[in-house]
Amino acid sequence: xxxxxxxxxxxxxxxxxxxxxxxxxxxxxxxxxxxxxxxxxxxxxxxxxxxxxxxxxxxxxxxxxxxxxxxxxxxxxxxxxxxxxxxxxxxxxxxxxxxxxxxxxxxxxxxxxxxxxxxxxxxxxxxxxxxxxxxxxxxxxxxxxxxxxxxxxxxxxxxxxxxxxxxxxxxxxxxxxxxxxxxxxxxxxxxxxxxxxxxxxxxxxxxxxxx
Numbered sequence: 513x514x515x516x517x518x519x520x521x522x523x524x525x526x527x528x529x530x531x532x533x534x535x536x537x538x539x540x541x542x543x544x545x546x547x548x549x550x551x552x553x554x555x556x557x558x559x560x561x562x563x564x565x566x567x568x569x570x571x572x573x574x575x576x577x578x579x580x581x582x583x584x585x586x587x588x589x590x591x592x593x594x595x596x597x598x599x600x601x602x603x604x605x606x607x608x609x610x611x612x613x614x615x616x617x618x619x620x621x622x623x624x625x626x627x628x629x630x631x632x633x634x635x636x637x638x639x640x641x642x643x644x645x646x647x648x649x650x651x652x653x654x655x656x657x658x659x660x661x662x663x664x665x666x667x668x669x670x671x672x673x674x675x676x677x678x679x680x681x682x683x684x685x686x687x688x689x690x691x692x693x694x695x696x697x698x699x700x701x702x703x704x705x706x707x708x709x710x711x712x713x714x715x716x717x718x719x720x721x722x723x
Contacts, residue, residue, distance in 0.1 A: 585630050587612040589638035589675040590619040603630050609638065616640070640671045663721045665703070666696040677716045683708045697723045 580600035585608050588594045592613030599607060606626040615621055620641045663672055665687065673684035683706075690706050691697060700718055703709045709717075 583630060583632035583634075585632075586635040586677065587638075588635060588677050590616045590640045590671075591638050592616055594677060599630050601630075604628060605630065605636055608636050618642075637675050639675065642671075665700070665721050665723050666691060676720055678713050679717075699723060 580602055583599050583601060583603075584596060585599055586596050587608050591609060592615075594612060597608065597611045599611075604626065605624060605628045608630055609615060609621070609624075609626070615638055618641045620639045623639065624636070663676060668687075670681065670684045670688060673679050673687055674681060676684075679687075686706050686708060687703070694705075697703070700721055700723060701714070702723075703714055703717060703721075704711070
């Protein structure tokens with residue numbers, strides 16, 4: 513009975529009117545579904561107060577830790593790459609020698625305290641086995657860490673000359689040849705007469721040599 517009545521009532525509408533009613537019905541269903549979804553509960557993010565704990569606090573503490581200060585050390589003598597290098601406080605003599613390429617064959621590392629801490633402005637001199645140390649204190653021992661004997665240009669052997677900054681076998685031999693050909697050096701400035709030694713290298717050598 514009810515179905516027949518509905519059919520009778522709908523029969524009075526045109527197809528366009530029926531399509532409009534269907535569209536309204538669809539919109540009502542969609543609106544109801546949207547309202548239902550909006551009414552569902554949502555997760556809530558809870559932020560903790562800054563109480564000094566958690567990953568963020570840990571990273572802040574780590575970033576506030578001061579980094580070790582830079583220090584500058586001169587590595588000279590019987591090493592593969594003598595020169596001036598930068599290190600950090602806490603680095604040791606063994607780190608400096610490794611940075612300089614390690615000792616050459618027959619380098620005398622037994623007279624050096626490899627575990628000594630590096631100090632800013634320190635010079636580390638690696639001697640060759642059997643070379644005269646000129647009475648210099650062992651490197652890295654006590655308060656005289658890095659002490660080096662002054663080299664006498666008129667009596668130094670080739671091994672001793674090679675412990676000087678920027679002096680390799682060839683340049684050391686030229687120094688010896690010069691004094692044999694022209695007599696003893698009268699002053700440190702006479703090094704300028706040796707081929708390969710200019711004002712800059714002389715300035716590096718001046719505090720380390722004598723006549």
